[in-house]
Amino acid sequence: MTHNTQAKAFRDATSVVGIGYSRSKECPGGFSRNSGESVMTLILRSALEACRDAGIDPAELDGAATYALSDSAAPDAVLAGLGANEINYISNLFGGGNYPVVTLMQAAHAVYTGVSKFCLVYRGMNGRSGSRIGHRPAGSEPVKAMGPEQFSTIYGFSGPPSRYALTARRYMDLFGVSSEDFGRWAVNSRSNASKNPRATMRTPITVEDHQASRIIVDPYHLLDCCLETDVSCAMVVTTTERARDLKKPPVSISAAVGGPTFPPDEIVDTGLRRLGPRVLAEADVDRSDLSLFMPYDNFTDYPMRMVEDMGWCQRGEIGGFIAEGNVTLDGKIPVLTQGGLMSEGYAHGLNNLLEAVQQLRHEAEDLCPGWLKAAHTYDRDVCRQVRNADVALCTGVEGLSAMILRRA
Amino acid sequence: MQSSSGGLPLPQADELTQPYWDAATAHKLVLQRCSQCRLFRHPPAKICASCYSEESEWAEVEGRGTVYSYVIVYQPLLPAFQSRAPYDVVQVTPDGAPNVRLIGNLAEGEPRERLQVGSTVEVVFDDTSDGISIPRWRLT
Numbered sequence: 177m178t179h180n181t182q183a184k185a186f187r188d189a190t191s192v193v194g195i196g197y198s199r200s201k202e203c204p205g206g207f208s209r210n211s212g213e214s215v216m217t218l219i220l221r222s223a224l225e226a227c228r229d230a231g232i233d234p235a236e237l238d239g240a241a242t243y244a245l246s247d248s249a250a251p252d253a254v255l256a257g258l259g260a261n262e263i264n265y266i267s268n269l270f271g272g273g274n275y276p277v278v279t280l281m282q283a284a285h286a287v288y289t290g291v292s293k294f295c296l297v298y299r300g301m302n303g304r305s306g307s308r309i310g311h312r313p314a315g316s317e318p319v320k321a322m323g324p325e326q327f328s329t330i331y332g333f334s335g336p337p338s339r340y341a342l343t344a345r346r347y348m349d350l351f352g353v354s355s356e357d358f359g360r361w362a363v364n365s366r367s368n369a370s371k372n373p374r375a376t377m378r379t380p381i382t383v384e385d386h387q388a389s390r391i392i393v394d395p396y397h398l399l400d401c402c403l404e405t406d407v408s409c410a411m412v413v414t415t416t417e418r419a420r421d422l423k424k425p426p427v428s429i430s431a432a433v434g435g436p437t438f439p440p441d442e443i444v445d446t447g448l449r450r451l452g453p454r455v456l457a458e459a460d461v462d463r464s465d466l467s468l469f470m471p472y473d474n475f476t477d478y479p480m481r482m483v484e485d486m487g488w489c490q491r492g493e494i495g496g497f498i499a500e501g502n503v504t505l506d507g508k509i510p511v512l513t514q515g516g517l518m519s520e521g522y523a524h525g526l527n528n529l530l531e532a533v534q535q536l537r538h539e540a541e542d543l544c545p546g547w548l549k550a551a552h553t554y555d556r557d558v559c560r561q562v563r564n565a566d567v568a569l570c571t572g573v574e575g576l577s578a579m580i581l582r583r584a
Numbered sequence: 585m586q587s588s589s590g591g592l593p594l595p596q597a598d599e600l601t602q603p604y605w606d607a608a609t610a611h612k613l614v615l616q617r618c619s620q621c622r623l624f625r626h627p628p629a630k631i632c633a634s635c636y637s638e639e640s641e642w643a644e645v646e647g648r649g650t651v652y653s654y655v656i657v658y659q660p661l662l663p664a665f666q667s668r669a670p671y672d673v674v675q676v677t678p679d680g681a682p683n684v685r686l687i688g689n690l691a692e693g694e695p696r697e698r699l700q701v702g703s704t705v706e707v708v709f710d711d712t713s714d715g716i717s718i719p720r721w722r723l724t
Contacts, residue, residue, distance in 0.1 A: 310661050312661075312662070319593060319594070320593060320594055320595065320596035321594070321595055322598070323627075326595035326596055326597070326601060326627075327626070327627050327686070327687060328687045329593055330592070330594060330595050330718060331673055331687055331689045332592075332657055332660055332671055332673060332689070333657075333673045334660070334661050337659075337661075338655055338657055338661075341655040342653040342654070342655055342673075342675055343653070345654060345655055345701065346652065346653035346701050349653075349700060349701035349702075390658070390659075391658045392659045393655050393657050393658060393659065394655055394656035394657075394658065394670070443652075
């Protein structure tokens with residue numbers, strides 16, 4: 177089979193049929209700063225909600241896939257905790273921001289090939305109260321820097337803000353993009369989050385607030401950085417054929433491409449320069465067909481460049497593009513409709529994919545009284561549902577993986 | 585002068601990286617280069633990612649370069665660096681090895697407000713009390 181024939185056969189053959197968050201009475205949105213629960217409990221709660229949402233018995237799950245860099249719970253243990261005893265597929269990936277897309281892609285492949293009937297995808301972490309990415313427990317700082325770190329840590333270069341700020345600085349200096357432009361992106365995310373009851377940060381902000389927030393690593397202010405939260409997100413994947421008999425409108429996986437790649441020649445370029453055209457072709461959609469864009473937003477500037485690399489505007493023009501209202505809920509390409517990783521919370525990126533599913537079902541969880549019945553007001557004081565949402569583009573970190581989801 | 589007793593982490597040289605630090609002690613900047621395809625690589629690695637050869641050599645570079653990017657750290661993740669913040673971190677493309685990007689700092693007292701993407705720099709070596717010399721950069 178040629179690559180194109182394969183892409184066509186895979187196209188929309190599998191669907192996300194259930195989504196769930198680690199909600200509880202104390203934490204109705206699922207995201208918190210201090211869950212007071214084990215990661216396993218968070219994961220089980222999110223998985224149970226995803227199964228209820230799909231209308232399946234958790235014991236029907238026969239596969240599970242996850243990814244982690246630090247704290248997590250293994251897929252076989254999670255399935256056991258759900259009473260799912262007939263396991264046909266597990267995948268426990270070691271990786272970070274590129275893996276929400278990659279892990280969902282693997283689950284879809286497992287379902288597509290018939291290995292698994294109902295595959296759980298999850299990411300649970302006590303990302304604030306437990307193991308914080310980039311941090312070392314107090315007292316465990318190295319006296320000697322070993323391995324590749326002997327060329328970086330010795331200079332005080334350590335952790336995601338420093339690493340990503342290097343790219344941001346080069347982008348600003350070469351293309352004339354300003355910190356205020358970064359701020360405009362953050363303001364838009366927060367505006368969407370203000371209509372998201374799940375969101376950790378819901379108070380609207382201004383560019384002035386962004387500029388006044390403390391500097392973490394110049395050029396990044398606090399409001400350029402994503403949150404750290406305790407949360408688990410889960411999804412159930414099955415064939416689109418089976419999905420049609422289930423509770424919710426299926427959201428099919430039209431195409432999924434990419435994975436970790438060698439650093440590009442120019443760090444300002446995101447993976448979407450290469451993967452964008454490919455994922456559109458494999459899904460057989462045009463860029464103008466996309467209803468929303470859910471890039472991985474660990475820091476403000478990377479998703480901004482992903483918008484540029486998809487060709488919505490040219491390199492360096494994103495500031496004006498945002499200022500003209502193009503990324504708002506009624507704009508040319510609505511982005512991060514629930515506030516993204518910067519305002520909703522951080523489930524290592526998986527929450528951006530769950531949001532795409534909600535949007536494509538027309539069930540964006542907002543302040544409209546009828547949201548769960550897909551009854552939206554489109555009053556932008558309370559409503560964050562994108563009108564007629566039917567195709568979404570989601571990415572992993574730096575645009576190194578990409579996926580198109582569609583209302584089936 | 586940086587020292588382990590000062591609390592800042594120092595490099596732990598290993599089999600792969602010892603020649604780099606030995607050269608630094610002699611105030612020379614060397615980089616690992618594939619003996620077969622001549623491609624520079626950094627950090628050092630056993631196998632060339634381009635031609636897969638395991639044969640490599642150490643080549644001295646001139647010690648001049650261009651700032652590829654830079655940041656100013658206000659809130660370090662490593663507690664040992666907190667008292668130094670804010671401080672700069674630069675990423676330098678050394679002349680003669682355009683595919684290499686070295687992380688470093690400007691040398692003590694350098695005017696970091698002059699830092700720009702594209703600034704030209706030259707290497708200087710900070711001798712520590714542990715006998716290790718750390719390459720840093722001076723604006724030219």
